[in-house]
Amino acid sequence: MFGHGMGIIQLLILFGCIICVLGSNISTYRGLHDFVFKDYDAEIQPMPTDNGTLNIDVMFHLFAFNSFNEVEGVLSLVGAISFFWTDESLIWNKTLFDGIEQIIVPQSKVWTPKIILVNGADTLAWIGSDSSFNVQITNSGSLIWTPGSVLNAKCSVDVLKFPFDSHSCKLLLSGFGYHDTLRLLPISATTENSHLILSQQWELESTSVEVDLEHQSSFEVVINFKRKPVYYTVLVFTPTAVLALLNPLIFLLPIECGERLSFGMTILLSYMVFLTLVSDKIPTTSNPMSFMVIYIILLFVTSAFITMCNIINMKLYGSNESEVTRFQRCFISSCSKYRQKDSMLDVSEQKKKPTTKDFVRILDKIYVFFFYSTILIIFVAYLTVTAL
Numbered sequence: 001m002f003g004h005g006m007g008i009i010q011l012l013i014l015f016g017c018i019i020c021v022l023g024s025n026i027s028t029y030r031g032l033h034d035f036v037f038k039d040y041d042a043e044i045q046p047m048p049t050d051n052g053t054l055n056i057d058v059m060f061h062l063f064a065f066n067s068f069n070e071v072e073g074v075l076s077l078v079g080a081i082s083f084f085w086t087d088e089s090l091i092w093n094k095t096l097f098d099g100i101e102q103i104i105v106p107q108s109k110v111w112t113p114k115i116i117l118v119n120g121a122d123t124l125a126w127i128g129s130d131s132s133f134n135v136q137i138t139n140s141g142s143l144i145w146t147p148g149s150v151l152n153a154k155c156s157v158d159v160l161k162f163p164f165d166s167h168s169c170k171l172l173l174s175g176f177g178y179h180d181t182l183r184l185l186p187i188s189a190t191t192e193n194s195h196l197i198l199s200q201q202w203e204l205e206s207t208s209v210e211v212d213l214e215h216q217s218s219f220e221v222v223i224n225f226k227r228k229p230v231y232y233t234v235l236v237f238t239p240t241a242v243l244a245l246l247n248p249l250i251f252l253l254p255i256e257c258g259e260r261l262s263f264g265m266t267i268l269l270s271y272m273v274f275l276t277l278v279s280d281k282i283p284t285t286s287n288p289m290s291f292m293v294i295y296i297i298l299l300f301v302t303s304a305f306i307t308m309c310n311i312i313n314m315k316l317y318g319s320n321e322s323e324v325t326r327f328q329r330c331f332i333s334s335c336s337k338y339r340q341k342d343s344m345l346d347v348s349e350q351k352k353k354p355t356t357k358d359f360v361r362i363l364d365k366i367y368v369f370f371f372y373s374t375i376l377i378i379f380v381a382y383l384t385v386t387a388l
Contacts, residue, residue, distance in 0.1 A: 032097040033105075036090055036137070042111050045181065046087040053183045053216070056113055057084040060209055060221050062191045065199040066150070068167065068225070071280075073157045074121045075169045075223065080148030081127060083113055084187075091141040102138045110135050112145055113182065118172040118218075121152040127173075162278075162290040163232035164386045166205065167225055174218035182217040186210075191221060203228055232278075236292065240274050241379065243267050244299050247306050248371040251364035255317045264307040271300040295382040302374055309367055317360045 048054045059082040066076035090110070094101050107128065112135065114126040128147025136144040155169035175182050191207040198204065205224040212218035247267050253260045275296050 028098045029100065029103070032092060032100055032103065035097075036092055036103070037109065040089055040110075042109060045111055046085065046089065048181060053181060054085065055183050055185055057185050057187050058082065058209075058219060059084075059187045060191045061146070061148070062193050062196050062207065062223075063148070064197040065202055065204060065225070067199070068155075068169075068202060070157050070159060072121075073155050074152055075155050076150065076152045077223070078148070079151050079171075079191075079221075080146050081115065081173070082144065082146040085113075085143055086141050087111070087143055088141050090137050090143070092139050094139045100139070102136055104134045104136050107133050107135050107145060107147070110137070110143065112147075113175055113184075114177070115173050115175050115184075117151055117153060118174050119154045119170070121154050127151075159290045160288050161386050162292050163227050163229040163236075165227055165290075169223045169225075171221040171223070172212070172218060173221065174212070174215060178217045180216065184211075184217055184219050186219055191223075201228055201231070202226070232292075236274055236278055236296075240271065240296055240299055243270055244302070244375045244378075247303050248368050248375070250306060250310050251313070251367045255314055255360070260310055260314065261307075264303070264310050268300070268303045268307055271296060271303055275300065291382060291385050295378065298378050299375070302371060302378070306367070306371055309363075313360045313363055313367075316363075317357055 046054055061080040061082065062077065063080065064078040066078060068075050087110070112128070116124050116126050118124075127149050128145075130149060131147070133145065133147045151171060153169060153171050155167065158167065159165050173184075175184065186209040189209055191209060193204075193207070196204070202225045205226055207224065208222045210220045210222065212220060247264070250260050250264050253263065275293070278290070278292055278296060
């Protein structure tokens with residue numbers, strides 16, 4: 001019983017010592033805070049350090065690649081900027097305050113540089129104004145402030161090789177109103193990407209941070225990225241290629257079955273669907289035009305010619321067999337000479353009077369060869385241009 005009572009007394013003494021220590025640290029921290037900000041004004045820019053200019057080191061952090069709207073030309077990403085500068089009015093002797101080397105205060109308590117995204121797609125608000133971020137202050141007067149935000153920047157769009165296109169977007173970050181009293185100096189030539197969340201549609205190639213030589217209070221962040229083409233290759237290129245290979249087979253169908261025209265019109269309308277699907281992802285003012293759009297348009301025009309030739313053949317096939325023109329007779333005769341060299345036709349069949357149906361059958365074979373050759377040329381041209 002006595003031992004149990006001694007344990008409680010020791011525990012109470014321990015808690016009392018902890019409370020005394022914490023109370024002493026808190027009072028010291030409050031005293032330091034009052035000392036540092038006694039005559040401090042957050043509206044006044046710190047004293048310049050180099051020829052009347054305040055040098056601020058910057059580091060850009062890239063956290064997430066949200067999206068890239070090709071139609072509107074807007075890149076959306078999540079990023080932050082670390083600012084490092086020195087304010088001589090925030091220096092204290094750490095030995096007078098129990099060795100405290102740093103304090104953390106809200107950004108509203110100290111002066112912070114007002115940096116805006118010049119080519120922003122939204123309002124021109126300085127970075128960090130929509131939230132409250134903490135500022136780390138050391139006893140030597142060094143400050144570290146890392147505000148972050150969702151940055152939406154306007155970019156030029158080049159969809160010439162869509163969906164194998166690559167883009168380069170610049171984020172121009174500038175301190176307006178400082179003139180020559182502020183100099184932003186990037187610490188690294190690239191962005192810090194240790195916490196980057198990759199996009200499912202886009203792949204980051206490289207980044208760079210460049211100093212604006214014309215305005216020392218500005219710097220540029222360049223984001224180079226390219227599209228992952230698998231989605232559009234599977235969804236657009238492969239179906240259109242398959243339709244293109246099926247299209248000339250119209251001329252192998254018997255005209256008597258009556259399905260040739262509907263088959264051709266179905267393929268022709270299918271190209272319009274794919275053309276609409278691609279045009280929704282490409283700017284209307286795209287210059288030059290995307291090779292994929294040109295590729296689909298060429299296949300669409302080829303399909304239109306196939307349908308037109310099919311209609312003409314069906315018209316000729318249904319006409320009177322006695323109405324054979326001199327040109328048709330010569331054309332059939334010329335083709336028959338090549339057939340007779342390696343055929344076993346009997347004499348009666350070779351001397352048979354040519355008809356319009358014979359002319360149409362020969363045209364069907366020529367159309368199959370001609371349009372397959374045209375489609376092959378379009379395929380090779382598209383793959384060659386996009387591979388360059």
